[in-house]
Amino acid sequence: MDELRGQTATWRFDEQKVLIQYDSRWRTHALLKTLGRCEVPLPAIAAVDFTSAGKKGWQLRLRLRERADPYAAVGSPLADKGQPFLLTGGSDTELVAEYHADQLRIAADAARLADDRRRPEEYALALVPPIPLHIRTSEGTAMFDGTTIRLEWSDEASSRKTRKRRMEYALADIRRVEWFPQKSLDEGYLRIVTWEEDADPKAAKPSKDFACLLAEDSAKQDAWTLVMAATVTAHLWTATPGQAERPQLTAGPDADTRSVYDRIRELGRLHGEGLLTDEEFTSKKAELLDRL
Template sequence: MDVLRGDRAEWTFDGESVDIRFHTGAFKDAMLKELGRCTVPVSAISAVDFDLADSRRKRWTLRLRLHDRTDPYAAAGAMLSEGSEPFRLVGPASSELVAEYLADQIRFAAHRAAEEAGGSGPDPRLATRLVRPLPLHIQTSEGAAVFDGATVRLIWTGVSAAARKKKAHRREIRLSELTGVEWVPSDGWEYGHLRLNTVEAVRTEVTKPKHDLACLLCDEGKEGARALMMAATITAHLWARDQGAMGELES
């Protein structure tokens, strides 16, 4: 196995997949700490980028580009910072040759996997292997969100919950009712939020997240990271649901 250590994780490549173990510590990225570990099959990879991120400091960057509808973090976290990208690794010049060699090996394996697939593309259900296992539960200062694969439950019991949400107490939305999910991080002044989009929401006026019964507010740091994790996990299962529905139509 080939092993490469970088700024945020240790990557291990066995020819079939890239096993990523994220570093923990007081100053490490909150989202990557929440994820902990992730295994990326080469069939999920469309391209591998390798370059010098900073020629003055002589640091390299290695990034895995995943196929469409395979990277739930990029899909849910449109405002994701580079430091939170799970499939990006930065390292020092001393390991540049090892990193470049590993990039070539992963690129070759991904190309071979694509050829074996015969142009059919990866299974969208691959994305569910890149997120946290179910059931997933997150807690914020406003309340909680729970996803079991079939239903998302929003529960508002926290000190920051508005009167409308406290009165409603909770809401359950089935995966079949969802059209998508979005994550907006806190800007340091206002809360961020996790919003569940449904067909019903298209027909009604969208209210502010503080009063929206399809939203869970989240603060900076761990809360924002947990909300992003939930958004990515739901997105992955939405893709798998859509793939299943397509398969039923074709059969």
């Protein structure tokens, strides 16, 4: 197995994968230290870029296929130091790094052609931690078991959330998961977007939103919420490969009735959480009942 050492990681690769072992030194980005290691299947790689900066060293970057990189899909682009599929090194190792980049490019092209029947999203699960995944922030915890994500809030959360204490979201009800890093005085957070909420967005402030888990005062918390968002996203892609819309119930009177009652239950939840007024709830409920 070939090996290439860089400033924040060591890459080992063969004809099937790139095994990335991230350094644990204090200068290493929090996301990389949180991941620890990562295996990138060669067929998931769309391109291998090598860039020389002269005395400043070199960069080797893996460009993954569309819907194969859950980290890039869930939020703002990371700075170079936090890119999980970027390796940098000094000018003294440039020649050997460029050689390995060429060999890796050839191997990735061959692997992609040999495995062309698999969808890109099938590789995403190899890039995220195994489930169940449990993370903790100053506001509470999030746990994902592959079918459900549960948010629980500690006593440090807002009074609105501590009264609610916990929320659960089934994977089938989630359209996407968003990640927002901490910026200046703004808190970072993980946010779950359901199909109903995406169609009619009325999101509360993150500190009061039952679909949010805040990350405060720590780059490590930021990293863990990103990892959770990427993990749920990878499972969403695998559960509904290539689909842009939620699977619908089979057409027919029974399906239509179930759909109406599902919507009414969802309205009840939003009303109970204070996201709909009494008037809005009554009006929308009446509209749905008229469809029966």
